[in-house]
Amino acid sequence: MKVRVRKIDELKTQEARALAVELLKGRRKLNVEVYVADRKRGFAETLEDGTRVVVVPLWATTAPGLFSYYLAHELAHHYASCFDGSDVHCRAFMKWFKRICPADLWHHELDYNPREAEAAGIAYN
Numbered sequence: 568m569k570v571r572v573r574k575i576d577e578l579k580t581q582e583a584r585a586l587a588v589e590l591l592k593g594r595r596k597l598n599v600e601v602y603v604a605d606r607k608r609g610f611a612e613t614l615e616d617g618t619r620v621v622v623v624p625l626w627a628t629t630a631p632g633l634f635s636y637y638l639a640h641e642l643a644h645h646y647a648s649c650f651d652g653s654d655v656h657c658r659a660f661m662k663w664f665k666r667i668c669p670a671d672l673w674h675h676e677l678d679y680n681p682r683e684a685e686a687a688g689i690a691y692n
């Protein structure tokens with residue numbers, strides 16, 4: 568392991584990596600190291616050596632839909648930054664989020680980022 572992520576849950580990390588393969592099926596491959604860790608928030612970060620890291624918080628893995636949503640959200644950050652040079656929750660991010668996240672889970676984004684989500688045409692079903 569190149570990165571030091573603290574409090575990693577090995578089992579959930581394996582699940583998350585399998586899930587990421589599913590979510591990214593057919594997409595251009597980005598080298599992203601995915602982890603699940605017992606922490607408050609997840610994140611997407613590119614390290615100084617160029618390694619792309621995604622961390623999903625353990626609490627988000629307790630509900631399957633939330634797990635996929637959270638992972639898709641963080642992966643979308645890397646796709647938006649790599650292919651659109653974007654680093655925040657902007658339109659490019661939302662475009663990638665909608666590509667990566669299954670449509671029936673988009674609504675989670677409304678709880679997190681309502682303004683951008685609504686602007687991207689996401690609504691509660």
Ligand SMILES: [Zn+2]
Nearest residue numbers: 640641644656
């Ligand atoms: Zn985000």
